[in-house]
Amino acid sequence: MNRRFLLIIGLALLVVFLIEWNAPSKFSWKATYSHRDEQPFGCAVMDTLLSRSLTGGYSVTHRTLPQMAAEKANVKRVIMVQTPGFSPSQTDMRAINRLLAKGNKLLIVTYKFNYDSVPPDWNVSIYGNDNFNPRLLQRTIQERQVPMSKLRWAKQKPYAEYASSIYSYFVEGYIQIHKAREIDTLLTRVNYIDETVSDTVTSEGVYVEPAKEEGVVNSPAEEALPLIVSMKKNGSEVFLCSSPLLFTNYGMLDNKIRPIIFRLFSQFGNMPVVRTEAYLPKDAINQETPLVYFLQQPPLRWAIYTALIGLIIFFVFTARRRQRIIPVVKDPENKSLEFVKLIGTLYHQRHDNRDLLEKKYIFFCETVRRQFMIDVDDTERRADIAERLSKRIGKPKEEIAGTLQQITALLAQKSKISDSEMRTVIDALDNMLNES
Numbered sequence: 045m046n047r048r049f050l051l052i053i054g055l056a057l058l059v060v061f062l063i064e065w066n067a068p069s070k071f072s073w074k075a076t077y078s079h080r081d082e083q084p085f086g087c088a089v090m091d092t093l094l095s096r097s098l099t100g101g102y103s104v105t106h107r108t109l110p111q112m113a114a115e116k117a118n119v120k121r122v123i124m125v126q127t128p129g130f131s132p133s134q135t136d137m138r139a140i141n142r143l144l145a146k147g148n149k150l151l152i153v154t155y156k157f158n159y160d161s162v163p164p165d166w167n168v169s170i171y172g173n174d175n176f177n178p179r180l181l182q183r184t185i186q187e188r189q190v191p192m193s194k195l196r197w198a199k200q201k202p203y204a205e206y207a208s209s210i211y212s213y214f215v216e217g218y219i220q221i222h223k224a225r226e227i228d229t230l231l232t233r234v235n236y237i238d239e240t241v242s243d244t245v246t247s248e249g250v251y252v253e254p255a256k257e258e259g260v261v262n263s264p265a266e267e268a269l270p271l272i273v274s275m276k277k278n279g280s281e282v283f284l285c286s287s288p289l290l291f292t293n294y295g296m297l298d299n300k301i302r303p304i305i306f307r308l309f310s311q312f313g314n315m316p317v318v319r320t321e322a323y324l325p326k327d328a329i330n331q332e333t334p335l336v337y338f339l340q341q342p343p344l345r346w347a348i349y350t351a352l353i354g355l356i357i358f359f360v361f362t363a364r365r366r367q368r369i370i371p372v373v374k375d376p377e378n379k380s381l382e383f384v385k386l387i388g389t390l391y392h393q394r395h396d397n398r399d400l401l402e403k404k405y406i407f408f409c410e411t412v413r414r415q416f417m418i419d420v421d422d423t424e425r426r427a428d429i430a431e432r433l434s435k436r437i438g439k440p441k442e443e444i445a446g447t448l449q450q451i452t453a454l455l456a457q458k459s460k461i462s463d464s465e466m467r468t469v470i471d472a473l474d475n476m477l478n479e480s
Contacts, residue, residue: 049361053354060350064343075174077126077288077324079104080337085176087126089293090305091319098309101316108322113139120147122312124319126288128174129156137162144278149312153285155217167227168273170286172217181213193233195271195300197307200230206307208300217286218269230283230311231272231304272308283311397461398454401469405451408473420448437479447472 075085082088087104094102100121105112109132112123123143130152132140140150157170184190191212199205215233272285285291285308295301309317338344391400409420416436418429430445437444451469454461 053358057347057350057354061343061347064346070342073176073178075128075176075289075292077128077292077321079319079321082293084294085289085292087292087319090291090296093296094309094317097306098317100312100314102319103316104319104321106322107320109136109139109143109320111322112318112320113142118146120149120315122149122151122315122317124151124153124317125323126153126291126319126321127323128154128288128325130154130323131156131158131161141278144280144282147280149281149283149315150277151283151285151308151317153288153291155286155288157284166275166277166282167221167223168275168284169220169222170217170284171220172286174216174289176213176289181211189237191235191237193235195231195233195304196268197231197304198229203307203310206303208303210298210300214289214295214301215271215287218271219273219284219286221270221273227273227275229270229273230308231270231285232268233271234268274311281311283308397463397466401451401461401466402455404470404473405455408477411477423452433476437476439476439479443472444476447476 072083073085074083076083078086078088079091080086080088091102091104109123109125144150154170155172155174157168181190192209193212193215194209195207195215197203197206212233212235218233221227221229271287272283274281274283276282289295290301291305295305338348412418412420412433416433418432418436420429420433422429426445426448427441430441430448433439433444434441447469451473454465454469
């Protein structure tokens with residue numbers, strides 16, 4: 045892997061990152077109601093604006109109702125439960141009663157709240173679904189058959205009556221009241237088909253009754269269905285809302301829905317609001333880990349994908365065995381002759397015949413001792429040694445004894461050994477070794 049390849053991969057990653065960073069973001073219309081989800085039906089924007097707008101304070105928690113009921117703090121607050129379907133257990137109901145008895149208020153925003161899952165004295169049920177389909181909405185707009193809902197918040201001092209029209213897909217749920225005692229209806233809706241795709245609300249948010257003209261066809265019964273109600277329980281109040289999609293990023297940024305949100309929170313005065321996510325589905329977006337956060341951001345997600353593809357390419361191209369030229373190994377040269385010439389040159393330069401004769405004689409004695417088991421250095425048995433060598437190499441014992449005696453004499457004398465004398469005795473030693 046050379047530097048050029050790494051540079052190309054790095055530039056490719058940078059180009060893809062810049063393209064994805066500048067590309068328009070794609071919206072996900074999945075309702076998560078997550079505090080960290082910035083998509084239309086998340087709650088990141090709504091939570092941020094409410095935390096800065098509500099004077100009493102606003103926060104998000106993951107604690108359940110029993111956990112909050114077990115807290116020792118005596119601060120009265122509004123507990124908001126937002127989930128697609130809320131079926132409280134007996135433990136949850138006991139916690140709700142304790143919270144209400146302490147003076148807390150409860151806001152339940154859900155599509156499904158069964159009458160059978162709560163005590164009979166609640167007298168309400170919530171029905172609906174959150175299957176929002178943007179393609180279906182787009183098709184109805186193209187066909188000029190847009191399902192609309194006329195929302196009306198009754199006059200409530202010090203606020204005037206408020207009305208607006210929004211797409212029915214955002215408020216498909218409704219609240220069924222079994223007994224109307226101690227239940228106040230705050231917000232209602234009436235469905236109709238808008239064939240002109242025109243608003244029936246002025247820029248100031250004041251409702252204008254639509255004229256009976258072509259393009260607007262109201263439902264036959266013109267039934268006003270409750271969307272938000274309040275009721276007294278255990279000395280406090282419980283608020284129910286059947287449209288969780290209103291309390292999302294989209295709803296907070298929509299000019300027709302935002303006044304409804306703040307109108308509802310004005311019912312709580314200066315009480316702090318705590319929204320719990322403990323009852324959201326398990327598949328809701330969870331961006332607690334850095335990896336999940338990276339995967340939720342399209343530019344960072346594609347940067348990770350490109351990096352993984354680059355690693356795969358790197359493994360594919362570097363996993364192969366690299367081919368290279370195998371050098372031809374030459375046979376090792378015989379340096380013995382060169383060594384002999386070097387030693388001979390050294391002795392020739394020094395011209396020390398005595399040292400050369402002494403080493404040659406030592407080599408001769410070692411060779412005879414190794415091959416024939418005869419100690420040539422034993423001068424007292426020189427005659428016996430000469431006789432034994434004569435039998436082994438086939439030379440006269442007188443010649444062998446004379447050569448050994450001559451060598452002993454030359455090494456013993458202090459005068460310089462001549463070249464001729466040295467050559468004579470060394471040739472005689474070589475002949476005896478060659479004969480053996």
